[in-house]
Amino acid sequence: MQNFTYKNPTEILFGKGMIAEIATRVPKDVPVLMTYGGGSIKRNGVYNQVKAALQHHNVCEFEGIEVNPTYETCMKAVEVVKQNEIKYLLAVGGGSVIDGTKFIAAAAEYSGSDPWEILTTMGGCLKSAMPVGVVLTLPATGTESNSNSVISRKSTSEKLHFFSPHTHPTFAVLDPETTFSLPVKQVRNGIVDAFVHVMEQYMTYPADAPLQDRLAESILQTLIEVGPKTLANLTDYQARASFMWSATLALNNLINCGVPQDWSTHMIGHELTAFYGPDHAETLAVVLFGVWQHQLAQKEAKLRQYGERVWGVKTAQEAIDATEKFFLSLGMPTRLSHYKIDAAEAAARVHARFTERGSVFGERGDITPSATAAILRMRA
Amino acid sequence: MQNFTYKNPTEILFGKGMIAEIATRVPKDVPVLMTYGGGSIKRNGVYNQVKAALQHHNVCEFEGIEVNPTYETCMKAVEVVKQNEIKYLLAVGGGSVIDGTKFIAAAAEYSGSDPWEILTTMGGCLKSAMPVGVVLTLPATGTESNSNSVISRKSTSEKLHFFSPHTHPTFAVLDPETTFSLPVKQVRNGIVDAFVHVMEQYMTYPADAPLQDRLAESILQTLIEVGPKTLANLTDYQARASFMWSATLALNNLINCGVPQDWSTHMIGHELTAFYGPDHAETLAVVLFGVWQHQLAQKEAKLRQYGERVWGVKTAQEAIDATEKFFLSLGMPTRLSHYKIDAAEAAARVHARFTERGSVFGERGDITPSATAAILRMRA
Numbered sequence: 001m002q003n004f005t006y007k008n009p010t011e012i013l014f015g016k017g018m019i020a021e022i023a024t025r026v027p028k029d030v031p032v033l034m035t036y037g038g039g040s041i042k043r044n045g046v047y048n049q050v051k052a053a054l055q056h057h058n059v060c061e062f063e064g065i066e067v068n069p070t071y072e073t074c075m076k077a078v079e080v081v082k083q084n085e086i087k088y089l090l091a092v093g094g095g096s097v098i099d100g101t102k103f104i105a106a107a108a109e110y111s112g113s114d115p116w117e118i119l120t121t122m123g124g125c126l127k128s129a130m131p132v133g134v135v136l137t138l139p140a141t142g143t144e145s146n147s148n149s150v151i152s153r154k155s156t157s158e159k160l161h162f163f164s165p166h167t168h169p170t171f172a173v174l175d176p177e178t179t180f181s182l183p184v185k186q187v188r189n190g191i192v193d194a195f196v197h198v199m200e201q202y203m204t205y206p207a208d209a210p211l212q213d214r215l216a217e218s219i220l221q222t223l224i225e226v227g228p229k230t231l232a233n234l235t236d237y238q239a240r241a242s243f244m245w246s247a248t249l250a251l252n253n254l255i256n257c258g259v260p261q262d263w264s265t266h267m268i269g270h271e272l273t274a275f276y277g278p279d280h281a282e283t284l285a286v287v288l289f290g291v292w293q294h295q296l297a298q299k300e301a302k303l304r305q306y307g308e309r310v311w312g313v314k315t316a317q318e319a320i321d322a323t324e325k326f327f328l329s330l331g332m333p334t335r336l337s338h339y340k341i342d343a344a345e346a347a348a349r350v351h352a353r354f355t356e357r358g359s360v361f362g363e364r365g366d367i368t369p370s371a372t373a374a375i376l377r378m379r380a
Numbered sequence: 381m382q383n384f385t386y387k388n389p390t391e392i393l394f395g396k397g398m399i400a401e402i403a404t405r406v407p408k409d410v411p412v413l414m415t416y417g418g419g420s421i422k423r424n425g426v427y428n429q430v431k432a433a434l435q436h437h438n439v440c441e442f443e444g445i446e447v448n449p450t451y452e453t454c455m456k457a458v459e460v461v462k463q464n465e466i467k468y469l470l471a472v473g474g475g476s477v478i479d480g481t482k483f484i485a486a487a488a489e490y491s492g493s494d495p496w497e498i499l500t501t502m503g504g505c506l507k508s509a510m511p512v513g514v515v516l517t518l519p520a521t522g523t524e525s526n527s528n529s530v531i532s533r534k535s536t537s538e539k540l541h542f543f544s545p546h547t548h549p550t551f552a553v554l555d556p557e558t559t560f561s562l563p564v565k566q567v568r569n570g571i572v573d574a575f576v577h578v579m580e581q582y583m584t585y586p587a588d589a590p591l592q593d594r595l596a597e598s599i600l601q602t603l604i605e606v607g608p609k610t611l612a613n614l615t616d617y618q619a620r621a622s623f624m625w626s627a628t629l630a631l632n633n634l635i636n637c638g639v640p641q642d643w644s645t646h647m648i649g650h651e652l653t654a655f656y657g658p659d660h661a662e663t664l665a666v667v668l669f670g671v672w673q674h675q676l677a678q679k680e681a682k683l684r685q686y687g688e689r690v691w692g693v694k695t696a697q698e699a700i701d702a703t704e705k706f707f708l709s710l711g712m713p714t715r716l717s718h719y720k721i722d723a724a725e726a727a728a729r730v731h732a733r734f735t736e737r738g739s740v741f742g743e744r745g746d747i748t749p750s751a752t753a754a755i756l757r758m759r760a
Binding site: 001002003004005006007008009010011012013014015016017018021208209210211214215217218219221222225226238241242245246249254257258 | 381382383384385386387388389390391392393394395396397398401588589590591594595597598599601602605606618621622625626629634637638
């Protein structure tokens with residue numbers, strides 16, 4: 001086990017009806033900006049629950065944070081924050097709304113000349129950020145209980161991430177019922193997103209961390225158990241609750257304590273979304289198997305452990321195959337051809353971008369730009 | 381899954397050499413009281429590491445917090461706090477030192493007439509407490525990352541617990557090397573203590589919480605794997621590290637999110653320590669099997685699940701037997717006779733005390749004073 005520091009101060013408020021609790025968590029004595037997306041929260045009742053809980057608060061609203069939140073939109077919200085002397089941000093929505101709101105929180109207090117630096121320094125330039133509370137309506141990214149954020153820039157087709165101890169949400173409401181109205185596609189995306197988050201922190205090499213391994217396997221086993229259930233019955237409270245809690249624990253910094261991490265699937269996937277537009281989770285479901293196949297020798301010991309414990313199979317290849325079969329059983333495509341993306345072209349574009357940035361990925365730093373191109377060519 | 385709130389703001393600083401990090405965590409501008417036990421930290425080098433880290437801090441010391449920390453000793457420390465206008469407490473030691481320091485932190489700011497009320501109200505009377513940082517030297521109780529504390533009162537042979545959001549440590553250093561000098565008995569106690577902590581939160585009834593179940597089983601499996609290793613080689617860093625992290629996660633409020641809890645083994649065990657003096661973990665290793673045998677019908681489904689997943693056995697009884705065999709293999713006695721405690725007498729005393737207090741225990745509230753007596757009679 002490697003040395004580590006771990007701190008996760010976000011208060012989780014979990015279960016049906018818990019939105020009412022935010023009345024005592026959101027400060028009453030300062031102007032609050034409630035941020036949200038395209039308005040689905042007005043159709044599913046979440047907007048009304050939040051407004052009822054905050055009826056005695058001073059709340060402004062910012063609507064329109066899009067899927068893959070953009071720098072351009074977030075900077076408009078920063079203007080609203082400044083004009084209204086907002087002191088607290090309440091993000092109501094899925095990962096995109098929360099990620100966007102974290103960026104707004106950081107950019108509003110950033111004293112440098114260009115807030116894009118928050119992304120190019122991966123948050124390292126931040127000295128503070130506004131406090132952010134969260135009402136989560138889409139289980140997937142884990143952003144409700146970590147300090148990460150991913151922001152896209154339209155003008156340059158870039159998609160970058162940052163993190164900072166200053167952007168850890170103060171609280172997060174997770175009411176499974178608020179997610180019942182999600183379409184099947186978003187539920188499926190969430191299951192795959194959470195699954196791959198675990199894999200980025202687990203599927204590396206043995207690192208004398210048996211507890212972390214088992215915690216990661218616990219989340220994988222739970223997603224395999226409840227994922228199909230929650231897709232089959234979109235209003236099964238218990239299945240949705242376990243999926244929702246799994247997605248949070250998949251990326252709240254707990255399972256990566258003291259172990260190596262990969263994240264190459266995410267890095268390559270981000271570029272596919274930026275260049276071609278598939279959903280984040282859809283890109284992960286394509287890239288993951290390329291990374292595993294390309295790194296089979298390096299990851300063999302963990303792939304075998306995973307296969308034995310989670311799927312009851314013996315070889316690394318069987319573990320890969322069982323996982324791809326699981327994704328396909330959820331209705332999640334695993335090939336670029338499904339999105340009519342030419343693998344050779346995607347490989348060339350990603351290779352060029354990573355070469356330009358000097359990027360290398362993977363738990364051993366051996367996934368070079370050439371390797372990312374090879375990985376994508378394997379996923380035609 | 382039941383509704384829950386979860387918040388654990390303690391920063392964990394894990395690994396060899398991490399004591400140096402407290403230089404930036406303990407405030408420099410206020411008087412600090414360093415609390416510790418019988419002086420073992422002076423023999424194993426921890427005292428020197430702490431003093432070196434805090435060489436530019438204003439540090440007073442309070443030595444002599446005993447095993448099963450007493451109200452009487454802690455109140456002496458409260459006087460020291462007041463006389464020296466201490467504003468920060470640093471507990472350096474095992475569970476007893478940390479629990480005692482939490483009580484000192486609470487009592488020093490308590491405005492009521494009798495600080496013993498902190499125990500009789502189980503912390504409910506607390507409006508604030510001084511901040512506490514922790515350097516842990518004994519993996520066992522989990523107190524380094526939760527808000528619980530157990531305090532004994534010599535004058536009345538009472539042993540009571542309290543908890544409060546105000547007594548959550550601000551940070552906890554977990555350096556496995558600082559625990560290498562522990563005697564075998566204390567390591568064994570720690571393994572059993574952590575194991576039973578998990579059981580109190582897991583061995584109840586199925587509650588539609590598959591992730592929490594698997595997280596709990598992960599800790600049990602890890603303790604079963606690394607417990608014997610760390611006992612066999614007291615300076616095996618990796619085994620000790622995984623044991624240490626397991627003991628923290630066993631009682632940091634994570635695995636009990638949204639599930640029923642028992643705690644009857646602890647409640648009965650506390651009385652055995654108060655009346656007869658065996659170590660805390662020693663009492664748990666006796667009582668646990670009585671509780672399970674007495675509640676076999678109520679706990680059967682979870683005992684079977686545990687047996688199948690953790691021990692590869694089929695029946696609840698086999699799961700009980702495998703666990704007792706595991707404890708015995710660690711050298712941990714599981715019968716009252718080992719401590720020359722008369723089971724009938726212990727049953728009568730515990731029955732009288734719980735009757736006086738009107739106590740009932742267990743996840744269903746069905747462990748009455750009579751049941752506790754029956755449980756103890758089974759452990760002759």
